[in-house]
Amino acid sequence: xxxxxxxxxxxxxxxxxxxxxxxxxxxxxxxxxxxxxxxxxxxxxxxxxxxxxxxxxxxxxxxxxxxxxxxxxxxxxxxxxxxxxxxxx
Amino acid sequence: xxxxxxxxxxxxxxxxxxxxxxxxxxxxxxxxxxxxxxxxxxxxxxxxxxxxxxxxxxxxxxxxxxxxxxxxxxxxxxxxxxxxxxxxxxxxxxxxxxxxxxxxxxxxxxxxxxxxxxxxxxxxxxxxxxxxxxxxxxxxxxxxxxxxxxxxxxxxxxxxxxxxxxxxxxxxxxxxxxxxxxxxxxxxxxxxxxxxxxxxxxxxxxxxxxxxxxxxxxxxxxxxxxxxxxxxxxxxxxxxxxxxxxxxxxxxxxxxxxxxxxxxxxxxxxxxxxxxxxxxxxxxxxxxxxxxxxxxxxxxxxxxxxxxxxxxxxxxxxxxxxxxxxxxxxxxxxxxxxxxxxxxxxxxxxxxxxxxxxxxxxxxxxxxxxxxxxxxxxxxxxxxxxxxxxxxxxxxxxxxxxxxxxxxxxxxxxxxxxxxxxxxxxxxxxxxxxxxxxxxxxxxxxxxxxxxxxxxxxxxxxxxxxxxxxxxxxxxxxxxxxxxxxxxxxxxxxxxxxxxxxxxxxxxxxxxxxxxxxxxxxxxxxxxx
Numbered sequence: 001x002x003x004x005x006x007x008x009x010x011x012x013x014x015x016x017x018x019x020x021x022x023x024x025x026x027x028x029x030x031x032x033x034x035x036x037x038x039x040x041x042x043x044x045x046x047x048x049x050x051x052x053x054x055x056x057x058x059x060x061x062x063x064x065x066x067x068x069x070x071x072x073x074x075x076x077x078x079x080x081x082x083x084x085x086x087x088x089x
Numbered sequence: 090x091x092x093x094x095x096x097x098x099x100x101x102x103x104x105x106x107x108x109x110x111x112x113x114x115x116x117x118x119x120x121x122x123x124x125x126x127x128x129x130x131x132x133x134x135x136x137x138x139x140x141x142x143x144x145x146x147x148x149x150x151x152x153x154x155x156x157x158x159x160x161x162x163x164x165x166x167x168x169x170x171x172x173x174x175x176x177x178x179x180x181x182x183x184x185x186x187x188x189x190x191x192x193x194x195x196x197x198x199x200x201x202x203x204x205x206x207x208x209x210x211x212x213x214x215x216x217x218x219x220x221x222x223x224x225x226x227x228x229x230x231x232x233x234x235x236x237x238x239x240x241x242x243x244x245x246x247x248x249x250x251x252x253x254x255x256x257x258x259x260x261x262x263x264x265x266x267x268x269x270x271x272x273x274x275x276x277x278x279x280x281x282x283x284x285x286x287x288x289x290x291x292x293x294x295x296x297x298x299x300x301x302x303x304x305x306x307x308x309x310x311x312x313x314x315x316x317x318x319x320x321x322x323x324x325x326x327x328x329x330x331x332x333x334x335x336x337x338x339x340x341x342x343x344x345x346x347x348x349x350x351x352x353x354x355x356x357x358x359x360x361x362x363x364x365x366x367x368x369x370x371x372x373x374x375x376x377x378x379x380x381x382x383x384x385x386x387x388x389x390x391x392x393x394x395x396x397x398x399x400x401x402x403x404x405x406x407x408x409x410x411x412x413x414x415x416x417x418x419x420x421x422x423x424x425x426x427x428x429x430x431x432x433x434x435x436x437x438x439x440x441x442x443x444x445x446x447x448x449x450x451x452x453x454x455x456x457x458x459x460x461x462x463x464x465x466x467x468x469x470x471x472x473x474x475x476x477x478x479x480x481x482x483x484x485x486x487x488x489x490x491x492x493x494x495x496x497x498x499x500x501x502x503x504x505x506x507x508x509x510x511x512x513x514x515x516x517x518x519x520x521x522x523x524x525x526x527x528x529x530x531x532x533x534x535x536x537x538x539x540x541x542x543x544x545x546x547x548x549x550x551x552x553x554x555x556x557x558x559x560x561x562x563x564x565x566x567x568x569x570x571x572x573x574x575x576x577x578x579x580x581x582x583x584x585x586x587x588x589x590x591x592x593x594x595x596x597x598x599x600x601x602x603x604x605x606x607x608x609x610x611x612x613x614x615x616x617x618x
Binding site (some may be wrong): 023024027028029030031032035036039050053054056057058060061069 | 468497
């Protein structure tokens with residue numbers, strides 16, 4: 001099976017999209033927990049949550065790749081021209 | 090396009106021979122100077138009448154020595170600056186000046202170049218190995234002991250400051266440093282600096298804080314490229330904020346993945362930051378600290394948060410505090426796009442972060458009509474909007490509405506509140522904001538977080554909720570509670586006493602029960618609708 005076949009498999013895509021949604025809920029709660037712990041000065045909890053956040057981010061990235069929605073948006077292709085600023089009109 | 094200066098009007102409106110004489114050379118030719126790539130008007134005179142005094146036009150023109158590109162440039166340039174009468178309007182001809190020391194421009198005055206094109210304009214460049222703190226500055230920055238004279242601004246127009254960073258090993262390495270109250274900085278290109286590109290500063294070279302205001306500085310139509318600190322940095326040295334009420338408009342910045350910040354304002358009290366573009370910075374695109382009356386509107390940021398050291402980085406980072414009580418921020422019409430390349434592991438990203446970060450009794454802001462586009466799969470936790478009250482004694486009033494948040498952000502809206510955030514949040518789109526709260530037998534519910542979740546609060550009941558706590562909401566705030574029974578069913582909920590007429594969740598296994606309440610401040614109750 002080719003990569004194209006994988007990302008166009010409706011069932012696989014649907015499953016991956018559901019994993020993305022689930023992981024976003026996890027990320028949401030982790031982000032709130034981290035913020036609350038930081039406000040409370042609880043550095044141990046912040047450190048522990050950071051580990052969970054890294055794991056969650058990794059799972060999200062994997063789910064996005066499986067769903068075919070990962071990767072860099074087509075942006076930033078024009079700004080290197082800044083090094084050759086054209087004359088003012 | 091050639092510039093052509095018409096004579097001043099006489100009392101009776103006629104043009105007299107004496108008027109023409111004021112702007113002509115000694116053989117009767119009208120003075121004009123061609124600037125094929127610039128639109129700026131310059132009143133200049135030929136070399137033969139160099140340093141002519143046109144005081145009857147309210148102007149004193151002073152042509153600076155032509156650049157040689159050698160170590161002789163500094164001494165000749167500084168000597169000519171010092172030789173001009175007060176109030177000079179200097180003109181620096183086209184070419185590359187190579188400075189081995191920092192020229193200080195006397196105030197009040199203006200410095201004009203032949204354009205900000207690095208190849209065809211006027212370029213002030215730090216000499217190889219000069220290791221200076223700046224390329225060019227107000228003379229007072231080098232010598233003042235803390236109090237700039239009133240009305241002593243230097244205005245700068247139409248040139249390039251090049252920090253030549255690859256050939257320096259030390260020094261602060263800023264580009265243009267200025268501090269004059271009301272100064273205008275227009276059409277300057279700052280590039281290749283170790284430090285900041287354009288740096289209005291309320292501190293001297295030695296770091297002594299100014300004791301009088303140097304506010305109302307205008308930075309317009311400037312460009313920044315490859316500046317290591319910030320392309321534009323209003324550097325505040327005085328704890329009571331002397332560098333306020335400035336303008337940064339219509340500037341284009343490319344950090345080239347080397348710059349920490351695009352536009353940074355340390356004391357953003359009364360500033361207007363609008364219609365700018367910032368690309369490819371390592372930390373934050375727009376950093377507006379100690380905001381008091383900031384207007385951050387219609388800006389664009391693309392690519393941020395790629396510093397090798399993991400940290401918290403933002404496209405738009407605004408913080409109230411620093412003793413500026415009653416801070417206000419209008420954050421509207423901006424567009425943000427996430428990192429261009431993958432950030433360091435452990436990095437936390439925010440599209441827009443608005444925080445009350447130190448003791449402010451009350452701060453207020455609007456976050457409206459922004460478009461936030463994330464980047465999926467970067468391996469860092471990304472949140473589109475953070476609203477955070479980190480002060481133990483503050484009230485933070487926020488309207489967050491009509492923003493578009495795309496699906497690439499991990500978390501759409503994050504509300505942090507050590508004490509109070511009064512939030513009205515409506516009509517956002519682009520990503521669901523339902524908060525699915527992990528089961529707790531004793532949940533504490535924060536109204537602002539419910540508001541940020543579209544007015545929804547959900548929980549799957551895997552046990553009985555024995556007590557709930559929910560603090561006072563915004564008057565008229567609506568909150569819908571959705572309980573879902575697990576496969577066992579028959580879980581119960583003990584509603585808070587402040588809830589009027591709540592119903593028990595349907596007991597059937599997997600049943601879903603939704604109830605909506607509205608907060609009525611007059612009776613301090615959440616009333617079922």
